[in-house]
Amino acid sequence: MRIATLAGRTVLLTPTGAVDVHEAGRGRFGPDPSAVYSDWQAFVEWAASAALPAGRPFAPASLGAPVTEPGQVFAIGLNYRAHAAEGGLDLPVEPPVFTKFRTSITGPNGDLALPTATVDWEAELVVVIGRETRHVAAADAWDHVAGLTLGQDYSERTRQLVPPAPQFSLGKSFPGFSPIGPAVVTPDEFADPDDLEIGCAVNGEQVQKTRTSDLIFPIPVLIERLSAVLPLQPGDLIFTGTPSGVGVARNPQRFLTAGDEVLTWAEGIGELRQRCVPGTPYAPAP
Structure with missing residues (x-):
């Protein structure tokens, strides 16, 4: 099943096109994209x-x-060995966790406004939680x-x-900095949801490519570790980490510019496409 907005x-995206859930369900589920996740099992x-x-x-x-x-919205850092190595960092013993504020979320296609000359790319597989998750073992996480x-x-x-x-x-939550999509694909659609190719290209040049089987902390382990601390709720997102090939780790460094x-x-999921455009200039406080 492929769910989109x-x-x-x-x-629902089907071989014949897009089926409106609210209409097809005769009002059983609201048209709002969040409605199906709050009643996931019934959906x-x-x-x-x-x-x-x-x-x-x-x-x-x-x-x-x-x-x-x-x-x-949970985001995981240093979750591929090659990415940790390109940054000269030791492998983590626990998943490093931060957040991307939800106002940065946008759709899979459109413009990316650049607030500075140091904006970088990071392709990531994203998990969508389907039901309340607390103290769940990795074996039961899927x-x-x-x-x-x-x-x-x-x-x-x-x-x-910025120091110290x-x-x-x-730094990861400017408007438009969290595009997701084009659809949420249920795990049964994949031969192995723990082993998917993921990659990124800038102006047609491949800059990232790996398989998610290379994750240091696979999806079930991330869910186990996060749910041991706090409950995960339906519709929550987990950005699982990026592979090697980011611009900041290159020599010389490379960042996105207008027109890229x-x-x-x-x-098994699809593509995101962003065209970089000038944004409102931002300068950190001295």
Whole structure:
């Protein structure tokens, strides 16, 4: 099952097009994209048994963020060995966790406004939680996942790394810095949801590519570690970390500039596309 947002409404993407969930369910589920995650089990049961109408044609570029109002957004740092190595850092013994504030979330296609000359790319697989999750063992974690989507953890490196105390969450939360989509894909759609190709290209040049089987802390372990501390709620997002190939670790360093086009992809999920444009200038306080 592929769940998306079209014109602000929840749709299922089928071989014939987009099916409006509110209309097909005769009002059982609201049109708001957050509605299905708050009643996930009922939604899955309905979708499995419903005789869906033929879908309507749609333009892929018109899709919005498939999750618009997550209660919590978790982001994991240093979760690929090669990414830790390119930064000259030891492998973590616990998942490093920060957040991306939800006002930075946007859809899979559109402009990315650059507030500075030090904005970087970070392709990431994103987990969407499907039911309340507290003290859940890794062996049971996939039962709590609604699906997987694709994300970019765009990062303004100057703000992120300002001394003496880095500001990861602020540096990664400018408007538009958290595009996700194009759809949330349920785990049953994948041969192995723990082993997907993910990558990123800038102006057609591949800058990142790996498989999620290389994660230091796989998705079930992330859910186990996070839920041991606090409850995860339906619709929450977990950005699982980026592979090697980020601009800040290159020699010389490379950052995004106006006119650049960023393509991000994940096997079985789809693509994100952003075109970089000038943004409102930002300068950290001295």
